[in-house]
Amino acid sequence: MTAGPLTSAQDTVARAVATPEHRQPYAELGLTGAEYGRIREVLGRRPTDAELAIYGGMWSEHCSYKSSRVHLRQFAEKAPPSAALLAGIGQQAGVVDIGQGYAVTFKIESHNHPSYVEPHQGAATGVGGIVRDILAMGARPVAVMDALRFGPADAPDTRRVLPGVVAGISFYGNCLGLPNIGGELAFDPCYAGNPLVNALCVGVMRHGDLKQAAATGLGNQVVLFGSRTGPDGIGGASVLASASFGIQKNAEDSGESAKRPSVQVGDPFMEKLLVECCLELYAGGLVAAIQDLGAAGISCATTELAAAGAGGMRVSLDTVPVRDASLGPPAILMSESQERMMAVVEPRHVEDFLAVCAKWGVQATVIGEVTGTGRLQMTWHGELIVDMPPGSAADDGPVYHRPLARAASQDELAGDDPSALPWPASGAELRADLLRLLASPGLADKSWVTEQYDRYVRGNTVLAMPEDAGLLRIDEQTGLGVALAIDGNGRYCRLDPYAGTQLALAEAYRNVAATGARPLAVTNCLNFGSPEDPGVMWQFAEAVRGLADGCAVLGVPVTGGNVSFYNQTGGTAIHPTPVVGVLGVHDDVRRRVSIGFAADGAGVVLLGRTSLELGGSAWAHVTHGHLGGRPPRADLEAERALAAVLVAAASDGLLAAAHDLSEGGLAIALAESCLRGGLGCRVTLPGDPFTWLFSESAARAVVAVRPGSDETFATLAAEHGVPAHVLGAVGGDSLVVDGCFGIPLAELATAHTGTLPALFG
Amino acid sequence: MTARVGVVTFPGSLDDADAARAVILAGGQPVPLWHGERNLHGVDAVILPGGFSYGDYLRCGAIARFAPVMAALVPAVAAGLPVLGICNGFQILCEAHLLPGALTRNRGLHFVCRDVRLRVENSSTPWTSGYCGGQEITVPLKSGEGAYVTDPATLAELEARGQVVARYADFPAPNGSQANVAGICDESGRVVGLMPHPEHAVEALTGPGRDGLGFFASVISALAVA
Numbered sequence: 001m002t003a004g005p006l007t008s009a010q011d012t013v014a015r016a017v018a019t020p021e022h023r024q025p026y027a028e029l030g031l032t033g034a035e036y037g038r039i040r041e042v043l044g045r046r047p048t049d050a051e052l053a054i055y056g057g058m059w060s061e062h063c064s065y066k067s068s069r070v071h072l073r074q075f076a077e078k079a080p081p082s083a084a085l086l087a088g089i090g091q092q093a094g095v096v097d098i099g100q101g102y103a104v105t106f107k108i109e110s111h112n113h114p115s116y117v118e119p120h121q122g123a124a125t126g127v128g129g130i131v132r133d134i135l136a137m138g139a140r141p142v143a144v145m146d147a148l149r150f151g152p153a154d155a156p157d158t159r160r161v162l163p164g165v166v167a168g169i170s171f172y173g174n175c176l177g178l179p180n181i182g183g184e185l186a187f188d189p190c191y192a193g194n195p196l197v198n199a200l201c202v203g204v205m206r207h208g209d210l211k212q213a214a215a216t217g218l219g220n221q222v223v224l225f226g227s228r229t230g231p232d233g234i235g236g237a238s239v240l241a242s243a244s245f246g247i248q249k250n251a252e253d254s255g256e257s258a259k260r261p262s263v264q265v266g267d268p269f270m271e272k273l274l275v276e277c278c279l280e281l282y283a284g285g286l287v288a289a290i291q292d293l294g295a296a297g298i299s300c301a302t303t304e305l306a307a308a309g310a311g312g313m314r315v316s317l318d319t320v321p322v323r324d325a326s327l328g329p330p331a332i333l334m335s336e337s338q339e340r341m342m343a344v345v346e347p348r349h350v351e352d353f354l355a356v357c358a359k360w361g362v363q364a365t366v367i368g369e370v371t372g373t374g375r376l377q378m379t380w381h382g383e384l385i386v387d388m389p390p391g392s393a394a395d396d397g398p399v400y401h402r403p404l405a406r407a408a409s410q411d412e413l414a415g416d417d418p419s420a421l422p423w424p425a426s427g428a429e430l431r432a433d434l435l436r437l438l439a440s441p442g443l444a445d446k447s448w449v450t451e452q453y454d455r456y457v458r459g460n461t462v463l464a465m466p467e468d469a470g471l472l473r474i475d476e477q478t479g480l481g482v483a484l485a486i487d488g489n490g491r492y493c494r495l496d497p498y499a500g501t502q503l504a505l506a507e508a509y510r511n512v513a514a515t516g517a518r519p520l521a522v523t524n525c526l527n528f529g530s531p532e533d534p535g536v537m538w539q540f541a542e543a544v545r546g547l548a549d550g551c552a553v554l555g556v557p558v559t560g561g562n563v564s565f566y567n568q569t570g571g572t573a574i575h576p577t578p579v580v581g582v583l584g585v586h587d588d589v590r591r592r593v594s595i596g597f598a599a600d601g602a603g604v605v606l607l608g609r610t611s612l613e614l615g616g617s618a619w620a621h622v623t624h625g626h627l628g629g630r631p632p633r634a635d636l637e638a639e640r641a642l643a644a645v646l647v648a649a650a651s652d653g654l655l656a657a658a659h660d661l662s663e664g665g666l667a668i669a670l671a672e673s674c675l676r677g678g679l680g681c682r683v684t685l686p687g688d689p690f691t692w693l694f695s696e697s698a699a700r701a702v703v704a705v706r707p708g709s710d711e712t713f714a715t716l717a718a719e720h721g722v723p724a725h726v727l728g729a730v731g732g733d734s735l736v737v738d739g740c741f742g743i744p745l746a747e748l749a750t751a752h753t754g755t756l757p758a759l760f761g
Numbered sequence: 762m763t764a765r766v767g768v769v770t771f772p773g774s775l776d777d778a779d780a781a782r783a784v785i786l787a788g789g790q791p792v793p794l795w796h797g798e799r800n801l802h803g804v805d806a807v808i809l810p811g812g813f814s815y816g817d818y819l820r821c822g823a824i825a826r827f828a829p830v831m832a833a834l835v836p837a838v839a840a841g842l843p844v845l846g847i848c849n850g851f852q853i854l855c856e857a858h859l860l861p862g863a864l865t866r867n868r869g870l871h872f873v874c875r876d877v878r879l880r881v882e883n884s885s886t887p888w889t890s891g892y893c894g895g896q897e898i899t900v901p902l903k904s905g906e907g908a909y910v911t912d913p914a915t916l917a918e919l920e921a922r923g924q925v926v927a928r929y930a931d932f933p934a935p936n937g938s939q940a941n942v943a944g945i946c947d948e949s950g951r952v953v954g955l956m957p958h959p960e961h962a963v964e965a966l967t968g969p970g971r972d973g974l975g976f977f978a979s980v981i982s983a984l985a986v987a
Contacts, residue, residue, distance in 0.1 A: 170872045174903075175813045177775030269773050269816025359797075361772055452872045454903045456961040456968065457811075459779040473967065590966060761869075 010328055011049040013384045020046050029056030035398055042392045050317070050378060050385045053330035054393050057296030058303055061565055064397035067531035068563045071541050074548035075558035082557045084520050087210060093133050093203075094559020095210055096521045098585045100480050103210065105137045106202040108147070108486065108525040108581050110564035114263040115197040119164025123197050124172035124266040125233075128338050130201040131176065131271060132292035135278050136341065138211035139203030142458060143472055144173050146199045147184040147486050147525070147579045148449075151192025153441035153759050158187070161195050163760055168266075169199070170452040175268035176275070179461045180453035181470025181484065184579070187441045188490060193569030198525040198562075198579050200486055204474055209282060213291040214308035215344050215370045220288055222305075222313060223350070225357050225364035226274050226340040229298070230323035233264035233336030270339040270362075277360035278341065286353045289344040299333045299393070301342040302368075302376055306390035309344075312375045315368030317385065329380050344370060400531075407535035413495055416628025418620040419612060423690050430689055431741035433623055434667045435751045437694075440622040443664050444755035445675075462589045466676065468511040468660050473589045481589035485511035485582055488527075489663070490575030491616035492631035497539040498546035500616075501578045502634035505550045506698050507662050508582035513643035514658040514701055516593045516650025517584030522551055524561035524580050529573020531565045539576035540565075546634075547578065553636040556582065591650055596677025599656035601707045602730040604681050606666060607642055607722050608700030612691045618663040619694040638699035641720045646701060654713045656730070657704035667693040669702050671748050674735050680745055682736040683728035689740050704730050764789040764984040766977075767804035769834075769850075771796040771825050775812035776847065776960060783960040784808070787977035799829040805984045806843040806887075807834060809850025811903075811958060821864060821906050822852035831857055843887045843951040843980055848904050851944070851954030860947055860954045861919070862911030864904075868937025872905040876969040877957055878930035879943050883923045886950035887983035891975040897930050898972035900962040902943075907936040907956040909945070919945055926953055 016022075026036040029052060039047050039055050047055060057063060065072060086103055087095035093107035111126025127144055134141045146169055150158045173180050178201070215222065281287050289309075291301045298320065306313040317329050327335070345353050350366065357364035371377070376393075378386035424430045437443055446465060455464040462481060463471035469485035487507040493500030509519045524547060529536040551558055567574045586592065597604075614620050615629030649655045659673045674680050685692040705713045710726070717724035728738075736742040766784045768791050770777045781791035792804050796814075801807065814825035825831070831853075838844055838859060846854040854860040867873055878899050881892040892898070911919070916939060919925050927944040934941045936956070944955035959973025 167871070174872060174905075175773070175816065177812065267816070269813060269818065272773055272775070272813075451874050454872075454874050456874070456901050456903060456958065457775050457779070459782055459961065459964075459967055462966055 010380060011385065013048055013387050016046050016048045022046060024052055026052060030060055031056055035059055043388060048385050050329040050333055051388055053333045054299040054303060054386065057299040057334055058393040059397045063296050063300060065563055066398045067400050067402050067565060068540065069399050070401055071544040074544055078548040078552045079557040080552050080555045085557055085559060093137050094521060094523065095137060096559060096583060098480065098482060100475060100478060101206055102474055102480065103205050103207050104202060104482050104583060105134055105139045106200060106484065106581065106583050107133055107523050107560050108198050108200040108579060109133065109562045110525050110527060111197045111199065112195060112527065112564050112567055115165050116161065116195055118263040119161045120168040121263050121265050123165040123168030125264045125338050126197050126199045127169055127172040128266050128268065128271050129294045130199045131178065132294065132341065134201045134203035135275055136211065136213065136290050136292040137203065138209040138282055139205040140279055141178055141201050141203045141275060143181045143470060144178045144199060144201050145181055145183040145470060145484060145486055147196065147488060149186045149188065149191045149196035149577065151187065152189055153187045155192060157192065159760065165195065165197055166449050166452055172266050172268045174454045176272050177457050179455045179457050179464065181455060181461055181464040181472065183486060184488065185446050185449055188575065190490065190574045194567045194574050196527050196567065196577060200581050202482065202484055211282065211287065212289050213305060214289050215305040215313050216309040217288055217346060217370055218311055218372050219347060220370040221345045221347055221350050221366050222315060222368035222370065223343045223345050223353060223364055224320060224340065224367045225343065225362055227267060227270050227337055228321045228323045228363065229332055229335045230337045231327055231331060231335060234331055234334045264336050264338050266338050273360045273362050274339055274341060277357055277362045280356050281353060284352060284356065286345060286349045286356065287343050288346055291342050293340040293342060295336060297333065297335045297337065303390045303394040305342065305344065306376045307394035309370060312371040312373035312377065313368055314371050315378045317378045318381050319365055319367045321363055321365055329385050402531050402537045403534045404537035404541050405534035406538045413628050414630055418614040418617065418626050418629045421620060421624050421626060427740040430693060431743060433619065434671065434693065435743065437618055437622050437664045437668055438671050438748060439751040439755050441755055441759065443618060443668055445753040446756065447753065448756035448760055462592050463515055463594065466672065467595055468514040471515050471517065471586060471589055471592050479588035479590050481586040483512045483515045483517035483584040483586055486579055487511065488577050488579035489616065490577040491621060491627055493543060493577060494575040494627065495616050495629065495631045497542035497576045499631050499634045501543040501546035502550040502636065503631060503698055504578055504580040505547055506634055506636060506639045507660065508580045509554055509639055509643060510660040510701060512582045512584035513646040514593065514660050515586065516591055516647055517586040518647050519554065519556050519582050519584040519643060521583050522556050522558045522580060524558065524578055526561065526563045527567050527574065527577040527579065528565055529568040533573065536573050543576055543578045547580065550636055554640055587651065591653060593650045593655045593658045594676065595657060595659035595673050597657050597673045597679045597681055597704055597730040598677035599704055599706060600679060600731045602656040602704035603710050604683055604727045604729055605703050605705055606700065606725045606727050607645060607703060607717060608638065608697065609723055610692055610695055610697050610700065613695050613697045617694065617696045632696050632698045635699050641722050642699050642701060645717050645720045645722050648716055649713060654706055654709040655703050656706050659702050661700040661702060663696065665694045665696050666702060670735055673702065674745055675748055675752060679730050680732040680734040680736065681728060681730045682732065682738065684738040686725050689737065764806065764981045765792050765804045766790065766980065767792045767794040767801055767807040769794045769796060769807065769809050769830055771814035771828060773813045773816055774810050776810040776958065779960040780808045780810040780847065783963045783974065783977045786963050787974055787981050789977065789981045794830055796828040796830050799833045801833050801837055806980050809844065809846040809853050811848035811850060814849055814853065822849060822856040825853045826857040838952055841951060845888050845976065846954040847958055847960065848956055851956055854952060854954045859952050860945055861915050862909055864906050864956065865908045865910050866906050867908055873935050874901065874903040875935055877902045877935060879927045879957060880930045881927050883926045883946065886926060886946050886953055887980050888953045888976050889926055889979055890983055891979035899969045900957045900959050900973045901969065902935060902957040904936065904956060907938065909938040909942040909956065911939065916940060922948065927955060
């Protein structure tokens, strides 16, 4: 099926020249009057409907980063020197050298809004989209992770959204054959009307396999391959497209628009074929350049490929295979149908290229070629409908310096210190609070979710949930591997977006180090409310500044990321929620360290400084529904020292277990380590039990030191200036805090594992 | 002679690389077989791996049974070729009527990925001869449609003839499988279908242990004797 002939409703360049006063629905495409004026200026005439569709998509917040760009520059400007970075910001995903000739590419993307509208498909296609990003870099995708945030766990709508999102990720990721190795699950009323679904993908390649996304080489052919283009997801990147904009179910009907879902529909089987097909194309040297089709579909792929090349590109848009013959040029350009890729292929390779696609049952069509005009031109049955400088859409979109202002409520919030809340005093009260936290939805056992994901496929998963980080083996001979963790904390960021973002970075960094991996690089997904709200924009600016500064201290560059604005319901924004992903390299995954207490007699040691820091803590949230005060201090030098100890100790085989301290503090970390490893522990706290159990001071981890290694480990910690408190030893079948309480493992397990099944069935 | 064990790749097969790795770790030589070829390349045994062949959009395994490679496999099975179908491979064997019964949606309707304990009930098949009868092993289960179902008469026959090769050791089965059936074989014992994934339990580093290696080692030693 190909698209129908030009009808009188369709707009050509000639007609645009002849009808300068023709009114165009730019506002419905999310463009302002000023932006529309600029398009006319660039083109020297009014845009055609097709060109307007391209600009509408490419100049959307999602594609152009128009509100965030001025801030995101800091990631490059403040980036610490790193020899590991092979490709950085601006590529589809950053590429990191991990040694032995291997490179790894990783990135997070949000699919928040679609997942609220249609949880299953929204989440599924979120996975699909990020996987194609990684594939387009030349890498084999090898694992996924996801960070999920929902409204209150017991809210009726959460029972609609959460199971759908989990089933969507399960459906897509499992069918695609990618292990899901970790992530986050959090609940807060601020996400009730605006869940966050952030998906990460990591891929592996050899150094020489890195692919470019630039249409170069005069006469090279442009091939669209994968699924046919349908009317799904039209205007996903901008706004719902106008019904008066030629997106009609039937060109002949009386103008009744087809109200199709703006959420795309995923076909993971096609994506699996596309992955294997692309990898065979790469191996055969048949691809000169490649780009995935995501937001803004063909608009984005053609403008970005053409803009990155030196020449230009000519596309016969009517040759695009479609699922619906009534689709006109604007709809074809805006469609976000999934499982599509666009490649630039030398003419001598086209036959072989198409043969590989045929082998995998992947439809492939030559739709255009690289020209020397410097312009992106598209025809529709021979008539010119697009003639524009591609960079004007891809690179030179609007850039806004949005007004920003620290909201007055920040001070009120900061003044509402949680240390004024009633504390648990007796051992019985401390015990009850521990169990209450352990059973709270945000800290409860996540098996209800993670058992729906395949973590085994491909046979290289060394650590997965509920470990601190996912750990993958990359080379079976040498044991080289990579660790990945993603973390965020909306409560900390609400209190202080600068410190909160650094705490998210620090937690992911610490989680990676806890497995024994050296942190190397950072990606992020910045989830915020409306950039048009100065208070939100201040939060965003602070978060970006915090992350850039934090990365500079830790010596890990930001390799790429994603911004999701407009996460709000009415005038109420979500907590600022930057989600930070850290990738580390593990020299030998056989020396990985688990969180589980499984070595009887191992010494339990707490690393780092503990002080009374309860602002934004799980304890204040769960036991008092309180959010106020200051978040814990982010001490990145201390994080760096702690990570150095953890990595060296793992490498020297000193550790039987290591677990980072984060939400719920030492209390939750000890409980999780006992449950994971199946052994209890007995500890004596050095000071006030409440502070030591529930404070969330950063830069801390609890480790189990192998019997006989205590002195060596103590020396190592001292060398790095990391305080090490010997608390006790692993053993028995209870978690015992001397002088306070003891809790049998069975009781811990009951509290921990019952919550999510009771809520979600 | 090293045993040559074919591993079929259908469009949508996912655990083919894992099955091949398991064959290597067991001392055999994996031979990739392509769904579109009516040719088994002279292999000594065949594994149909896990995954979602053709997306399993119709019914799991329903399209794969018509693949050209199956046209070569069916007569080879009749001639004595040992075949192990894992997960989707089990579903394909049922759809191809090489094994009786069917795999249906899990009780609870969710995909389940979990380490499960299995009891090897029949250790006389070429795929299980390395185990002791009644031996308990731990391997991952990961499937959405893994509940084995058949009619009571067939189940009684399977039980009577010792064709239930493996059972979930814990009751009830995580997927609601009838009689806790995790794997069955045909009357010859050479065709085995297994819902859990022994190929994901061949290295302590990446699985719950090495309990699954026995399936692959069994067939390789059976072939060496034959």
